[in-house]
Amino acid sequence: MLNIAQNVQNKVNTFTAGQIFDYQTFPSFISSPDAVIKAVSRLVAIKKIERFSKGKFYVPKKGLFGVYKPTDAELIRSELYKNGRLRGYITGLSLYNQLGLTTQIPRTITIAINGGRQEKDYGTIRIRKIITRVPIQEKYVKLLQYLDVLKDIKKIPDSDINQSLEIVYRCVNVLSDNQQKQLLKLAMKYYSPQVRALLGLLLSRLKFCLLDLIKLSSSLNPITVYKLKVDEIVWTNAASWNIKS
DSSP: OOOHHHHHHHHHHTSOTTOEEEGGGSGGGTTOHHHHHHHHHHHHHTTSSEEEETTEEEOOEEETTEEEOOOHHHHHHHHHEETTEEOEEEEHHHHHHHTTSOOOOOSEEEEEESSOOEEEEOSSOEEEEEEOOSOOOGGGHHHHHHHHHHHTTTTOTTOOHHHHHHHHHHHHHTSOHHHHHHHHHHHHHHSOHHHHHHHHHHHHHTTOOHHHHHHHHHTSOTTOOEEOOOOTTTSTTGGGGTEEO
């Protein structure tokens, strides 16, 4: 059987240049943490890998101007995953630009995460982590992102609410029936009344299940009015959800 140092070396050989990893990446860390730490430290000493931050490392890529740092995409990935498991998703201005809701390109990438609030500046980009109480799973990510758009719809810079609604409507329209139902469940459990009202507006235009729409409507205070600059000619059901200009 290969010893732990050789196992660590073999695992590192499978990584691509610039890939960030931590001690937990190695299966033997659970049973023999000290041996894994020593093996990793030895690879750092011989420049096989570089230390990125406390407890994190990367395989260096060498060029004419020395060792290249990990790419911005890799920096983001390293914050989204821990021990190989997804723990966050991209939200905020970067998401809204990606969806075509705004032309602004942020330097700060916002990540919603099940953990502590934190901000890190890597030079080329800044990553800001905000806390979410929603359980994060791969299959929920885009659903949570659509709901985040509805949550921030009045605050998205250089955007028009009606155009933003139309974009989210098209995104929701191509979801499967099960995904649409899951979207509603997430909104009901974790999001504000305004988000639920806007989602009701979108789903009613999709001819969504009437019983589910009634349940969604019942979760809202009937005397609360949501002041949004929605075109009531385009969104004919706006008044039914107490959405008024």
